[in-house]
Amino acid sequence: MNTPLSQRCPLHTSHRPTSGGSTSRTRRATASRTGEGSARATHDDAAATAGARVAAAASSPSALTRVLRHTVLPLAVTAALAFSAQPAQAAPESGPEAPASTVPNDPPKESNRVIVKFHDTAAAEASKEKVVEQAARDALKAKAPEVTDRVKTTATQADVIELDRELDETEQKKVVAEIEADPAVEYAEADRLASSSWMPNDTYTKFQWTLLPSSSGVDFPGAWDLSRGNGQTIAVLDTGITSHGDLNPKVLPGRDFINDTALSRDGNLRDANPQDQGDWSAAGECSTAARTSSWHGTHVAGLAAGVTNNGVGITGAAPGAKILPVRVLGKCTNGWVSDIADAVTWSSGAAVAGQPANANPASVINMSLNYPGECGATMQNAINTAVSRNVPVVVAAGNSAVNAGGTAPANCGNTIVVGASDTTGHTASYSNTGAVVDVLAPGGTAQNPMLSTMNAGTSTPGAATYGNLYGTSMATPLVSGTIAMMKQRNPSLSPARIEQIITSTASGPLGSLNLNPAAAVRAVAPSGQGAYSTSGGIGAKWRATGGAATWGNPVMNEAAAANGGRYQEFVKNGRKVTIYWSSATGANIVENATVIGKKFISAGRERGYGYPATGEARVRGGSYQVYRNGAATTKVLWSSASGTHAVKESGAIGGAWKKAGLERGWGWPTTDEYTVNGEVQQRFSNGVTAHWTHQRGLWTTR
Structure with missing residues (x-):
């Protein structure tokens, strides 16, 4: 029986x-x-x-x-x-x-900022920057970054100092250790970006107390940021x-x-x-x-x-x-x-x-x-x-x-x-x-x-x-x-x-x-060693641009993106890139860790600027990447002097900027487009401010 x-x-x-x-x-x-x-x-x-x-x-x-x-x-x-x-x-x-x-899978691990608390908080800015630069040279030798700016002072009088490139986690630890070895320093740490926990928009999620740690459940939102x-x-x-x-x-x-x-x-x-x-x-x-x-x-x-x-x-x-x-x-x-x-x-x-x-x-x-x-x-x-x-x-x-x-x-x-x-x-x-x-x-x-x-x-x-x-x-x-x-x-x-x-x-x-979904998922290192396959236009782009040697291995299978597109993520030494494909743009790479990649992510990824139409291009004085969303074209540019800003090339201001010679004419954008009293404006590094209204069209001032 x-x-x-x-x-x-x-x-x-x-x-x-x-x-x-x-x-x-x-x-x-x-x-x-x-x-x-x-x-x-x-x-x-x-x-x-x-x-x-x-x-x-x-x-x-x-x-x-x-x-x-x-x-x-x-x-x-x-x-x-x-x-x-x-x-x-x-x-x-x-x-x-x-x-x-619209949400990164993982908060980025790379950072181009350090937080340094000096014993003498009133010390000259130049002397503080010198301490950081010397520590970076001692830690990273020829790969040492330079200080570009003191971003701000925290409520506890620590200085947030920006570097000219991002450091991976290993580099951060080395640089921070060298900074803290200086007797002028009380403490130092990397300044890191945090990402919001993804929450679904389902009607009854708020009644599912078991999924929400704030309601005596467990941390599923924290796990969803890493995997679904x-x-x-x-x-x-x-x-x-x-x-x-x-x-x-x-x-x-x-x-x-x-x-x-x-x-x-x-x-x-x-x-x-x-x-x-x-x-x-x-x-x-x-x-x-x-x-x-x-x-x-x-x-x-x-x-x-x-x-x-x-x-x-x-x-x-x-x-x-x-x-x-x-x-x-x-x-x-x-x-x-x-x-x-x-x-x-x-x-x-x-x-x-x-x-x-x-x-x-x-x-x-x-x-x-x-x-x-x-x-x-x-x-x-x-x-x-x-x-x-x-x-x-x-x-x-x-x-x-x-x-x-x-x-x-x-x-x-x-x-x-x-x-x-x-x-x-x-x-x-x-x-x-x-x-x-x-x-x-x-x-x-x-x-x-x-x-x-x-x-x-x-x-x-x-x-x-x-x-x-x-x-x-x-x-x-x-x-x-x-x-x-x-x-x-x-x-x-x-x-x-x-x-x-x-x-x-x-x-x-x-x-x-007690089950801890976020901790359990976080404890699993993405395999990246042949666990996922690449194919089609995304796989072709990955291989043509250097494959695993350049971008690392895939950490997920190809998946659906907005408006019929596709995407797949790759990681090498903790640095993530995403290869996007759409029928209009083909396959192109977004480098998530760069300032341009972060700008793309913060704007909503392909639902914001659209799909990348180029890779990230390094040019004299900076870099840029072009995106297309239907008929709209956006170029995101970065230079050390102007920062990272977007130009809507398919718009009136962006179109005039192109005709004027791009960054060689009006210069690099120093702002995104913004509106003042119903007037759309954008400023550029060569002293040009572009203006546009429905009634008057486009004009510039200096």
């Missing part, structure tokens, strides 16, 4: 399910009496409490207001959404798989999936592995349709009372990698990852271990007898499920097969508030086991614990559950909606999403190394157990 599967995710105020008034022991006894041979699984029901109250009050605005005032806010909001949003559930467009091009899980696939082994606008663009062809018509509900055995048929049951089938469908797999999939930054719905933990739905739990949320083990094997890309090959092997396998007893050879062999193919297997610890060592697959070897934390970061009262638990992730509570994609059907699938569940089932996809982001940075990471990073970077009130 197959080992029965029991997967539990509490909903109600007590951490044991109250649906039908039965405990898990009662449910298993019922299974034995009925001879079904598959275990019962309890589930979270997003609107069972607040949703029902809102539904009952919906016909009366005043009654509805009273209900919402006395309902926990996340439940009230999402339950209301479940009722009001269903009629308009048009599928939203997919958000970008690639990191938003692009190019990775999360296999969700669960009840299947329902059609949902916040999931469909992410879903790859999955499979139904239920090989038992008593559980499958679709009347057949294994097939290519992983749709959740509903795990509802009539009274007496799974428990004393009837149960509605949980749509558990749909909820888990949304938490792992729901469509993100599309202006509607929820945010997934790994915004760039794809979802591989694999149905292993059916009627009564039951599934056979033998079927689940085959699903693990197939998801990893290994062969399963009688099944077609998986064209989209998983980067990580998520199992928000468990069953009592020891891990048998069937499941352990399947997990070992996945791990041997470099696919980590992430499993829920279970929700019985017992030692997870007595629950499978949490007690299987080669797994990453996830317990649930509450809003304080402590172990949730329902979560299994023990030595086999590797990490805690937010799992929610009855008072503060977790919002994700859901379905409005009570038995068979209905309209797409959003709803709340909680449990270790909800914590697990947050860890799977984190792993997808880690594997984007280095796809060759082994499961053992991933587990070590996840556990070693953990933090929180328990000291070293």
Whole structure:
């Protein structure tokens, strides 16, 4: 007889399910009496409490207001959404798989500034600059930069000094060490640029407290600045999936592995349709009372990698990852271990007898499920097969508030086991614990559950909606999403190394157990050693301009950019360049670390100036780069005397500047275009100020 599967995710105020008034022991006894041979699984029901109250009050605005005032806010909001949003559930467009091009993936590591606090803060500026220049010569010899300016004095009377080139991290350390060796100096450090944490624009992100560190969750925004899980696939082994606008663009062809018509509900055995048929049951089938469908797999999939930054719905933990739905739990949320083990094997890309090959092997396998007893050879062999193919297997610890060592697959070897934390970061009262638990992730509570994609059907699938569940089932996809982001940075990471990073970077009130996505992703050095490939126009440009010897290796696969373009990033010695391609400009390189590259980034990258039409060109006295956005052409120029400014060559002022001889005529731009009393102006280094208005057109003054 197959080992029965029991997967539990509490909903109600007590951490044991109250649906039908039965405990898990009662449910298993019922299974034995009925001879079904598959275990019962309890589930979270997003609107069972607040949703029902809102539904009952919906016909009366005043009654509805009273209900919402006395309902926990996340439940009230999402339950209301479940009722009001269903009629308009048009599928939203997919958000970008690639990191938003308006935000750098990493804060730049290079800097052309140092902060120096002198003991004598009133010392002459020239003497201070001499100390810095001498230290740079001692540290870097022939490569020493020169001081170009004292930018400002800080509130503590330290001087911010600008150099004529950027220093990488190694150079910064050498120069700072030499500066601090001077007896005139109190302290010195590199002045670094910081980047804002990317936040998606999805409507309900603000209710996803588990993603936001300021709301007792964990730091996913910090991880998103480094990676989004692009190019990775999360296999969700669960009840299947329902059609949902916040999931469909992410879903790859999955499979139904239920090989038992008593559980499958679709009347057949294994097939290519992983749709959740509903795990509802009539009274007496799974428990004393009837149960509605949980749509558990749909909820888990949304938490792992729901469509993100599309202006509607929820945010997934790994915004760039794809979802591989694999149905292993059916009627009564039951599934056979033998079927689940085959699903693990197939998801990893290994062969399963009688099944077609998986064209989209998983980067990580998520199992928000468990069953009592020891891990048998069937499941352990399947997990070992996945791990041997470099696919980590992430499993829920279970929700019985017992030692997870007595629950499978949490007690299987080669797994990453996830317990649930509450809003304080402590172990949730329902979560299994023990030595086999590797990490805690937010799992929610009855008072503060977790919002994700859901379905409005009570038995068979209905309209797409959003709803709340909680449990270790909800914590697990947050860890799977984190792993997808880690594997984007280095796809060759082994499961053992991933587990070590996840556990070693953990933090929180328990000291070293709470998931820290930002720290885990940051701890993964981008591989850059053949992990990503180059092709097409971007690959041709990379090779033609020196390839890895000049620009380093790719640190991501080619990805979509704005308006039909493409981009790919490369790193050498910590310095990043991005090669952009568009049909109008072809492929060209942006050097992210230069002052011109930073100007391009701060203007919105290709969504601002457009695509680079040239590389960065060094000319006598400075450098420049040209960008095109449709019919608009912008040239960004830099010189040591004028700084970095943009000229809109397709505009009236920029066009006149070109006719006057570019920088050889009016000179280098000393400002961008700006407006004064309705008049557009721009100044140039040879004393020319250009003016333009609609009424008068263009004129210049000196």
